[in-house]
Amino acid sequence: MTPLPAPARWLIARLAPAEWRESVAGDLAEERDRRRAAGCRAGWLWAIGAAIVVSCRLRLERRGTQARTRERSGIGTWLDRSRSEIRQAARGLAAHRSYAAAVVVTLALGIGANAAVFTVANWLLFRPLPGVADPDRLVTIGFGSADGTRLAVSIPDMQQLDDAPAIDAVAGYQSTSAHVAIDGGSARRVTAEVVTARYFDLIGRPSPGRGFSEAEATNPSTPPVAVISHRLWMASFGGDPALVGRTIVVNRTPVTVVGIAARGFHGASLTASTDVWLPVTHVTLALPAFPSNALTNRRAPLLMALIARLAPDATADAASAQLDTARQQIAEANPNDARLKRWRYLVTPGVEVRHYERDQLRQAFTILLAMSGLLLVLTAANAGQLMIARAIARRGELATRLAIGASRGAVARLMLVESGLVSLAAGGAAIGIAVLIAWAAQGTTVLSGMAPLDRPELDWRVIGFAAALASLVAIAAGAFPLAGARRLEIAGALRDAARTRMTPRSRLGRVLVTAQIVASLVLVIGAALLTRSVHAKLAIDPGFDASRVLTFSIDPGVQHYGDEQRGLFIALMARVRAVPGVRAAAVSWLRPSFQGIGSDATFRPDGAAPDSPAFDADVNKVSPGYFAAIGLEIVDGRDFTDAESGPLAPSACRCVLMTESLARRAFGPGSAVGRSMMHEGRPSATVIGIVRDTRQRRLLGSAPDMIFEPFLPGAGTQWASIVVGLSGTSDAVAPGLRAAVAALDPTLPIHDMQRVDEAIRTQFADDLLMMQLASVFALLATLVASLGLAGMLIRSINERRRELGIRVALGATPAAVVRLVVRELTIVLAIGLALGLACSFWSTRLLASQLAGVVSTDALSYGFGVATIAAAIGLAGIPAARRASRLDPTDAMRL
Numbered sequence: 001m002t003p004l005p006a007p008a009r010w011l012i013a014r015l016a017p018a019e020w021r022e023s024v025a026g027d028l029a030e031e032r033d034r035r036r037a038a039g040c041r042a043g044w045l046w047a048i049g050a051a052i053v054v055s056c057r058l059r060l061e062r063r064g065t066q067a068r069t070r071e072r073s074g075i076g077t078w079l080d081r082s083r084s085e086i087r088q089a090a091r092g093l094a095a096h097r098s099y100a101a102a103v104v105v106t107l108a109l110g111i112g113a114n115a116a117v118f119t120v121a122n123w124l125l126f127r128p129l130p131g132v133a134d135p136d137r138l139v140t141i142g143f144g145s146a147d148g149t150r151l152a153v154s155i156p157d158m159q160q161l162d163d164a165p166a167i168d169a170v171a172g173y174q175s176t177s178a179h180v181a182i183d184g185g186s187a188r189r190v191t192a193e194v195v196t197a198r199y200f201d202l203i204g205r206p207s208p209g210r211g212f213s214e215a216e217a218t219n220p221s222t223p224p225v226a227v228i229s230h231r232l233w234m235a236s237f238g239g240d241p242a243l244v245g246r247t248i249v250v251n252r253t254p255v256t257v258v259g260i261a262a263r264g265f266h267g268a269s270l271t272a273s274t275d276v277w278l279p280v281t282h283v284t285l286a287l288p289a290f291p292s293n294a295l296t297n298r299r300a301p302l303l304m305a306l307i308a309r310l311a312p313d314a315t316a317d318a319a320s321a322q323l324d325t326a327r328q329q330i331a332e333a334n335p336n337d338a339r340l341k342r343w344r345y346l347v348t349p350g351v352e353v354r355h356y357e358r359d360q361l362r363q364a365f366t367i368l369l370a371m372s373g374l375l376l377v378l379t380a381a382n383a384g385q386l387m388i389a390r391a392i393a394r395r396g397e398l399a400t401r402l403a404i405g406a407s408r409g410a411v412a413r414l415m416l417v418e419s420g421l422v423s424l425a426a427g428g429a430a431i432g433i434a435v436l437i438a439w440a441a442q443g444t445t446v447l448s449g450m451a452p453l454d455r456p457e458l459d460w461r462v463i464g465f466a467a468a469l470a471s472l473v474a475i476a477a478g479a480f481p482l483a484g485a486r487r488l489e490i491a492g493a494l495r496d497a498a499r500t501r502m503t504p505r506s507r508l509g510r511v512l513v514t515a516q517i518v519a520s521l522v523l524v525i526g527a528a529l530l531t532r533s534v535h536a537k538l539a540i541d542p543g544f545d546a547s548r549v550l551t552f553s554i555d556p557g558v559q560h561y562g563d564e565q566r567g568l569f570i571a572l573m574a575r576v577r578a579v580p581g582v583r584a585a586a587v588s589w590l591r592p593s594f595q596g597i598g599s600d601a602t603f604r605p606d607g608a609a610p611d612s613p614a615f616d617a618d619v620n621k622v623s624p625g626y627f628a629a630i631g632l633e634i635v636d637g638r639d640f641t642d643a644e645s646g647p648l649a650p651s652a653c654r655c656v657l658m659t660e661s662l663a664r665r666a667f668g669p670g671s672a673v674g675r676s677m678m679h680e681g682r683p684s685a686t687v688i689g690i691v692r693d694t695r696q697r698r699l700l701g702s703a704p705d706m707i708f709e710p711f712l713p714g715a716g717t718q719w720a721s722i723v724v725g726l727s728g729t730s731d732a733v734a735p736g737l738r739a740a741v742a743a744l745d746p747t748l749p750i751h752d753m754q755r756v757d758e759a760i761r762t763q764f765a766d767d768l769l770m771m772q773l774a775s776v777f778a779l780l781a782t783l784v785a786s787l788g789l790a791g792m793l794i795r796s797i798n799e800r801r802r803e804l805g806i807r808v809a810l811g812a813t814p815a816a817v818v819r820l821v822v823r824e825l826t827i828v829l830a831i832g833l834a835l836g837l838a839c840s841f842w843s844t845r846l847l848a849s850q851l852a853g854v855v856s857t858d859a860l861s862y863g864f865g866v867a868t869i870a871a872a873i874g875l876a877g878i879p880a881a882r883r884a885s886r887l888d889p890t891d892a893m894r895l
Contacts, residue, residue, distance in 0.1 A: 004029050008047040015055035017062050024054055082417075085410075089418040099390055100422060103383045107426035107473055109780060110379030112433030113372040115466040117773075119438045120453070121365045122461050124270055124446065125358065129351055131204040131262025134309070138202065139316050140268075141170070141306035141323065142346040151343055152301035155196065155280065155294065157330055161306070161345070164322040166314035171199040172303030173268065176286045178276050179558055179749055180228075181249035182236050187747040189555075190232060190275040192250075193267060194283050194302075200227065200259075202309050203268060203351075209244040209259025216258075217279040220295070224282045226250060227259040229266055232275040250276060252559045252747060253285055268307050268351045271361075288557055298334065307351050320347040361446070364766060367846055371526065371777045374519040378781050380473045381512040381519075382788040387419065389795055420471075427470030431463060446766060510828055513785070513792045517832025517869060518839055520781035525840045525865035527774035529847055529854060532861055534771045536853025537764050542592065543694030543703075544631040546760060548583075548726050550733060551591045552753035554741065555719040559748060569720065571744055573623070579736035581728025586626035587711050591721030592696040592756050594763045601707060605666055606676035606684055615666050617658070617705040618697045621712065622723075627657075627691060629725040635660060637673040637689030645710040655710065657689040662705035685709075699763065700852055721752075730755050770850065782869065786876035789828065793821060793880030804884060814885035821884045825877040833866055840865070 003009065004025055016024045028050050035042040093100040128135050141161070144150040153172060162170045178192035197218055200211025206227050216222050226248070237243050247254045255278070267274035278286050283294050283302065294300045310319060323345040331340035444453045554572075556565050569587050576585040602614045624640045627633075637657070644655055656677070663672035667687075676684045693703045711720070726733060734753060741750055754762070761768065797804065804817055844856040854861070 002029070002033075004032070004047050004051070005044040007044065008051040011048060011051045012055055015052065015059065017058055020058050024051070024058065028054065085414055085417045086421070088414060089421055092418060093421060096390070099386060100425075103386050103422045104425045104429060106379045106382050106386070106784065107423060107470070108429035108433060109784070110372075110376035111426055111430035111466055111469045111473065112437070113375050113777065113780070114369070114469055115430050115434035115462060116437035116441075117365065117368045117372045118465045119434050119462050120441060120446070121361070121369070122459070122465075123438075123453075124361055125365070126461060127270065127459060129203070129268070129270065130264035132265075132351065133204045135351065137168075137310045138349075138351045139308050139310060139319060140348050140351055141308055142348070143306075144343050144346065149343075150304065151339060153303045153306060154298045154301050155303065156296065156298045158196065158303060158306060160330060161308075161323055161326050164319060164326055166311055166319040166322050168309045168311045168314075169198045169202055170306055170308040171196045171202050172280075172306045173199060174287070174302055174304050175267075175272075175274065177555060177558060178250050178278075178286055179252070179555070179747065180232070180236070180276060181252075181747055186742070187249075187749045188236060189749040189751045191267075191273050192276040192278060192286050193274045194278050194280045194286050196280050196303070199277070199307075202307055204262060204265070206259030206261050208241060209257070211259055212279045217281055218295075220281045220292075222281065224250075224253060224255040224285055225258045225279065226255045227261055227277040228257055229261045229275040230263040231266070233260050249747070250278070251285055255285075268305070269357075271357050286558075288560055298337075316347045316349045320345065323347060360766075363849065364446070364770060367770065367850065368773060370843070370846060371523060371774055374523055375777050375781050375784075376469065376473070378516050378519045378784045378788075381516050382784050382791075383422075383473065385512050385788055385791060389791070391415070419475075423470045423473050426473070427466050430470070431466050434462065434466065444769065446769065510792065513789050513828055514832045514835065516781075516785035516788045517829065517873065518836040520778070520785040521833060521836030521865050521869050522840050522843050523774070523778040523781045524868050525836075525861055526844060526847060527771070527778040528861035528864045529844060529851060529856065529858060530767070530771040530774050532854045532858060533851040534764060534767050537699065537767060538760060539853075540695070540699045540760075542594075542696065542699070542756070542760070543692050544756075546592075546756035549592070549630050549756045550724040550726055550730050550737075550753070551588075551721050551756060551759070552724075552737065552750050553591055553719060553721045554748055554750060556745075556748060557719055559745075568744060569623070572722070572740060575740035575743065576722060576724060576737060579733060579740060581726060581733040581736070583725040583727040584625055584629040585722060585724045586629045587623040588626055588721045588723050589621035589711055589719075590696065591723070591752070592630070592759065594695065594697065594699045594760060601679055603666075603677045603679050603707075606678055608678075615662065615705065617662055617707045619707050619709060620696065621709045623711040626708070626711075626723060629723045631725060632694055633692045634689050635692060636671055637687070639689060640710050645712060654683050654685040655688045656685045657691055657708040658687060659693045659703075659706045660690055661693050661703065662707070663687070663690050665705075699760065726755075767850065782872045785869070786872045789825070789873055790876040790879055792828075793825060793877055794883060796824065797821070797880055797884050817884045818881045821877065821881045825873065825880075829870060829873050833869065836869070837862065837866070 004012075008028070009025060012021055012024050012028075028047065031050070032042040032047060035046075132138070142150050143153045152174070155172070158170060158172050161167065173193045173195040176192050176194065178190055179187040180190055181187045195212075195217075197212060197214055200206060205211050209227070211227065212225065216225050228248075233239055233243065243257050244259065245256065247256050249255070261277070266272045280302070281295065283290050284292055287302075290302060291297060291300055294302050308319070310316070327340055327345055331337065334340060441453055446453055556568055561568060573585055573587065576582060600616055601619045602616050604612060604614050622640070623645050624642055627639055634657070639657075640655070658666075658672070666672070666677070667675050672687050672690060675687050677687065678684050691708070694706060695703055696706065697704060722737075724733065724737065737753070738750055741748060804820070807817065840862065841857065848856050
């Protein structure tokens, strides 16, 4: 077969599609020979014409095929290709199960820790209140200053705010405590709220049952009614649907239950724990100290918080401006009320968390999210290392794909899909970890003074947060292998030659390991600082043996005890002192719980000049025997007597005890016993005793000055704490104490029974939780960094196996090879520690507000962090050193 003429071949080369040119030239040459054999004319003109016709037809046909392909290449074709790539990636991961499991577990730790912290933060700060209707139009109104100070508002003032055009409706509430009798027997102490008429109209109507009617919330002559929480309904009344309409006993008063609040609703705050709501018309039922005319008295500020629903199209800013105008009008009508001139109404969108709790929670969660974020960086870096190692190991496979026609984009998509599948699995595992942690967190005290945590539940915010983290990690961890795949050289990858120099991926692995060391060092130092701070706080001496003192509280005033209180306390003291294991007992107005609750007083020594400096001191009211019960030494003078704490004491006798430091500063050297002091606005009092310095109201800061006055039951006192000095164990004494109270009044519940050292730990519950979580994060970070370094060193040895084999063959000893590994480890460790120390100096400033007794640059904490990371990294290098020392030069050079 002779070839076609040159002009025909030239036309075919120019007109025919590239993939068909050889076939067209061959087919036309065969057709020409067949025609000639059949006696037909087939010269060079025929060849040129045939070349033009066939080439043009093929080109037109290909264009039509491409057009039809473009018509079909819509979403269906994309889905087909995506399914194929997902199947390929899944088969690849299934073939390397250990790699996939390692990456999933590593990423799940980091994502799960962040999701768990976010779950708790979402539960306490961001989720909508259960059962609240149309929450976007609700606002919280506070009366105070922008620095967080809040004052109460009277009901007449609240009613005047309701006239603002931007406000559709307004309601107020005040928190208190109540005693609810269970089945006519023992009572249970719960948190209660007295609320105004429209409270449940704004928040959401109870079901089953209803909220308060207008008459019940405005007419004091109506019978008492209440709404109870779903939690109290289930726990104390068995979820009985017939409870609505029945009578329960609240504060020894029959009250009709008219509704059950929505499940999970415990007040107009995400951190509230209210179980009983009473209409404000019966305020004296829950708050006996308030006057009966609180509904109409502008000088009886009752409502600590207001909630309001905005009018349609109104904004919080507009409401704030209108409320300020209303405040000015109220101030003009009440020129003697200085509060209205100094303070403002503050409008904030939503009904969520109390402002002071929000600030504390935000600060705590900022620190926790920063720590869990560092752990996420560590796990992402470790996962990136594993992905890089996987990419290096499959360079031959990827090069083969490129060699047989796969595009670089297809190879990159395959690696990205594989990374996405791993991260998706890690995200699912992380949500499971977050669920387990949330389940375990039930009952945890996040902040002292706040109710223990309910079991947080997952919602779309948590799932979205975990999904976003998983996607971010998939992109970040897979970015470097993806870039390497796009730059892959086919010929070089197909050559089976070991490298004896550091590759760019090796350098990247060292960078990632260094980043892990930096992050883990920051976490370890932060955990060490928090641990030392907590130990310093727990080691503060309150001035007595806190482990030998038990306290509990009772509130007879809530149950409307009047003059009966004195007889109750006298009888109770006699019974408590008779309980086996009780060394001494007394009554105290304030229990030593270190919560900052209490009062203070300003005084001057008698005879001091009016312009002389006054002295401030914390005040507690105690009965005789208090100092013996608590174990606080009276260094001069004496204790109170029963006569001095009797009902005639306020007018017949004024006496006090004070702490040493205060007596020394106020009265100078010498004994202060027998000296007199003048309280501002009160009669003079005589100092009858001096006691050792003590802490009972707050632990942090300098030891406060204290004055002790006689406890006078019935003289306006609503509550009291019983202080018990123990000669036995608290567990053995507690049943006898409960029986002593029940024998006097079974409807009077005991609350907050605990040893004083337990109260100290409760006071620092948030610090303990922060320390524990930081320690867990630091431990996980150190483990992940150690595993990352071990993997990096082993991969480095594999990459340099020919070089190391040659060294051994030339006479290098195993010790010399190990020194190479140690030198590499030391360089990475030194750089990581140096950068980690620099980052720690900057990052530990976040912890400054959480520390006490230790500074953020504490040398011991920094030294502990460096030693811990160095030891962990040193142990992680042992497997690589052992592998290097046992390298066989023959096998290494053969490879």
